[in-house]
Amino acid sequence: MRVGKSIILFGPPGAGKGTQSGLISSITGKPQVSTGDMLREAVKEGTDLGKSAQSYMENGLLVPDQVIMDLIRVRLTNDDADSGLLFDGFPRTLPQAMALEQLTEVEKVISLVVEDDEIVSRITGRRTDPVSGEIYHVVFKPAPPEVSGRLVQRNDDTEETVRKRLATFHQQTAPLSEYYRERGLLIEIDGSGDIKQVSASIGTVLEKDIGS
Ligand code: AP5
DSSP: OOEEEEEEEEOSTTSSHHHHHHHHHHHHOOOEEEHHHHHHHHHHHTOHHHHHHHHHHHTTOOOOHHHHHHHHHHHTTSGGGTTOOEEESOOOSHHHHHHHHTTEEEEEEEEEEOOHHHHHHHHHTEEEOTTTOOEEETTTBOOOHHHHTTOBOOTTOSHHHHHHHHHHIIIIITHHHHHHHHTTOEEEEEOOSOHHHHHHHHHHHHHHHHHO
């Protein structure tokens, strides 16, 4: 099974991947696939996969590659995957990146670059609407009053776990940016501005790419 060309949305935890993925999907027409969302769903449903992934996630560690690749292979059997996907938070290791190459051609890698201290304040203030899945922030993107009463905070969004997730990112995932740079696929975007500024930068890069 091999699907059409795909895009990777890359960056540290809290860089804004989930926030910006809708925009990229709407420009490129590629459905977003977040391995983090898939894992959280499995944990919520109490499946065997969810039970085995939970302690890795709560401790800021990566879930084993084999588990992730099994999830991805199943996801690629959906009809909407035929013309390629937008991967959010995947791949995160070299073995995952190499396994992905057997399944799709990576067209580009959009990398959001944000400093660690900014990440900590973004993640500890993150709140999610369990009904719509919309991502908010207590300061940077407050929820409307009718939604604010039902917002939830992720278990792994404490400062202690964020620091561990950042260490995991720097050790195991950040080296992938070099892998994609060498292949001429890496597009780095300054993710440190506000949400609208980052969206504008992504939009400019993608429109230029589509137009060329
Ligand atoms: P996952 O769910 O993928 O988490 P992550 O990569 O740590 O990324 P986040 O979802 O935390 O951040 P984001 O970049 O989407 O930021 P967001 O847009 O929400 O993974 C969770 C866990 O699952 C991992 O730790 C691991 O255990 C496991 N896992 C998942 N995939 C795996 C894989 N492939 N291999 C192995 N294990 C895997 O924004 C964050 C906050 O900032 C929000 O509140 C938002 O409103 C705000 N914000 C966004 N942009 C801005 C801005 N420009 N200015 C100010 N605030 C902003």
